[in-house]
Amino acid sequence: MLDEKRVRIITGHYGSGKTEFAVNYTFALAATGKKTAIVDLDIVNPYFRSREIEPAFTEKSIRVIASSIKGPGADIPALSSEINTAFHDKSYEVVIDLGGDKVGARALGRYHEYLSEEPYEMMFVINANRHETQTPEDVIKYINGIEESSRQKITSLVNNTHLCGETQLEDILRGQKLCEEVSQILGLPIKYVVVHKSLVDKVPPGIQGAIFPIDIYMTKPWE
Amino acid sequence: MAKELWKGNEAIAEAAIKAGCKFFFGYPITPQNEIPEYMAMRMPQIEGAAFVQAESEVAAINMVYGGAGSGARVMTSSSSPGISLKQEGITYIAGAELPCVIVNIVRGGPGLGGIQPAQSDYFQATKGGGHGDYRLLVLAPSSVQEAVDLTQEAFDMADQYRNPVMIMGDGMIGQMMEPVEFTDVPKRNLPEKTWATTGTKGKREHNVINSLFIDPAACEKHNIHLFEKYAEMEKNEVRVEEYNMDGAEIVFVAYGTTARIVKNAIATLGKEGIKAGLIRPITLWPYPSKTVEAAAAKANVKAFLTVEMSMGQMVEDVRLAVNGAKPVHFYGRTGGMVPTPAAIVAEAKKVLGGAK
Structure with a gap:
């Protein structure tokens, strides 16, 4: 668990729940006592971005690097020069929350020179309940698109199949089957199976990938 | 499917x-x-x-x-x-x-x-x-x-x-x-x-x-x-959802996602022994004026509280429908700010305190 390369990039189809995973991953990483930074590289979505919960990160001494334009209301795709810190200052363990789809992944292309020098982990988050990533062919199409526009290679898969508050064990297992098929075709390992803490006990043993229990941080105002 | x-x-x-x-x-x-x-x-x-x-x-x-x-x-x-x-x-x-x-x-x-x-x-x-x-x-x-x-x-x-x-x-x-x-x-x-x-x-x-x-x-x-x-x-074509209206002392009027935040506030108020209901217009035009008017005529309803993500727009239609029968109050956030359940609860208590 959490023993990936220093720079972890989290990507996926929008709605895959990559931000929720990235946020939980960051908190878990910081809880091990490591100096941690989260880079919100989402220049696509205007709402529900990891920067929205900046105070919760700061409270745990996690550095938040987002747009140079402060505030949640900026839909200006401005990449802060502070992002370079994540690559230069190797005392940080880094989680990069990339925007959805190949359009969002393009922002990473800018950092190609750093990523070609230092090995990284790039995790592709899969939610089989999203209409555009329900078959292995669809998922691979997304992976190819994201690899092309980000100029980086996906190194592992994360099963995050969910239905917000209505997630059942069957959802997770159906997503797992999809991930296994993709894993076989592309030769990429399934690193994590993301499971809400309330469902962890129900997951059968022997599942590929480590169970990653999560809490929900990216809540809606009525939740 | x-x-x-x-x-x-x-x-x-x-x-x-x-x-x-x-x-x-x-x-x-x-x-x-x-x-x-x-x-x-x-x-x-x-x-x-x-x-x-x-x-x-x-x-x-x-x-x-x-x-x-x-x-x-x-x-x-x-x-x-x-x-x-x-x-x-x-x-x-x-x-x-x-x-x-x-x-x-x-x-x-x-x-x-x-x-x-x-x-x-x-x-x-x-x-x-x-x-x-x-x-x-x-x-x-x-x-x-x-x-x-x-x-x-x-x-x-x-x-x-x-x-x-x-x-x-x-x-x-x-x-x-x-x-x-x-x-x-x-x-x-x-x-x-x-x-x-x-x-x-x-x-x-x-x-x-x-x-x-x-x-x-x-x-x-x-x-x-x-x-x-x-x-x-x-x-x-008038469409409206009435929620928790039986015996409500205070009736919220809210639409869209604001209505969901209000429902959360209603649950909190309920735990504190305050009966609150919600009228949620689904059609904003035609407006469910008759539903609001009927609620205003109920003896148990002391006041209305309209909650919006605006400085107060729909509240005018609520006032027209209530037609002076009960006090109509307003709480809103605007400019992209979203009301919190806690703020709505506080506002409801203020309204009920004032209505007694």
Whole structure:
């Protein structure tokens, strides 16, 4: 668990729940006592971005690097020069929350020179309940698109199949089957199976990938 | 079909396609961009359908006028500043009695405002927006599922009354992810589009799509005809959810995602022994005035508290319906700020303290 390369990039189809995973991953990483930074590289979505919960990160001494334009209301795709810190200052363990789809992944292309020098982990988050990533062919199409526009290679898969508050064990297992098929075709390992803490006990043993229990941080105002 | 996770904007777009929308004309603006983005991807997959990114919102709404005039199911979408730009076209469409669906994913204003969710376009949607005496049917979903169902039905409503229908969701409706199941909406008995400009083939008189009346008597007659139609809508189309109203001391009135925040506040108030109910208008026009009026007549209801993401717009319709029978209070956040359940609870207690 959490023993990936220093720079972890989290990507996926929008709605895959990559931000929720990235946020939980960051908190878990910081809880091990490591100096941690989260880079919100989402220049696509205007709402529900990891920067929205900046105070919760700061409270745990996690550095938040987002747009140079402060505030949640900026839909200006401005990449802060502070992002370079994540690559230069190797005392940080880094989680990069990339925007959805190949359009969002393009922002990473800018950092190609750093990523070609230092090995990284790039995790592709899969939610089989999203209409555009329900078959292995669809998922691979997304992976190819994201690899092309980000100029980086996906190194592992994360099963995050969910239905917000209505997630059942069957959802997770159906997503797992999809991930296994993709894993076989592309030769990429399934690193994590993301499971809400309330469902962890129900997951059968022997599942590929480590169970990653999560809490929900990216809540809606009525939740 | 099993439930899937959909983002509000793309779900609205897919619902439109399921309802037979053949033409989409739009122009990008946050927070509704996924609608044109999705349409740009899907429309080329459908026979005889087209997506056009217009050069402006003004162009897009006039393309809607043309598409609707040909009898096709047509949609456009935008967010607040873009909807302002479309107003001239909307009043022409209403005047020419053309069916179409217009989606407004509302953001903070006035002016360019901001990209975060708001409900400050209520006046614009329900009291005109453009010039002249006209009405839009205005539907306000409070979940992605409801947005899907209402979008599908909106096309039928538009065809039934030959009138533009607006789907009005705040930014959150467009941006959030929720489980959705696409189902068929109840079938309506829709009239043939004998008025559409589909070519006479030498067999009938020309159909003319027009909103210009040189003779004032004819123009007045046209207005009276429109209002007979609006009266039908008021009779048939009012939709409202009443929640926890039995024995309520305080009645909230809220729509869209704000209503969901209010429900959360109602649960908290209940735990503290305060009975609170909610009237949630689903149609903002026609407004569920009778439901509000009936609640005002109940002895147990001490006061109304309207909650909006605006400085207070719908509250005027609540006051008109209550007509002085009970005090009507208002609480709102605006500019992209969202009311919290705790603030609503505090406001309700203040109102009840003052009502005693």
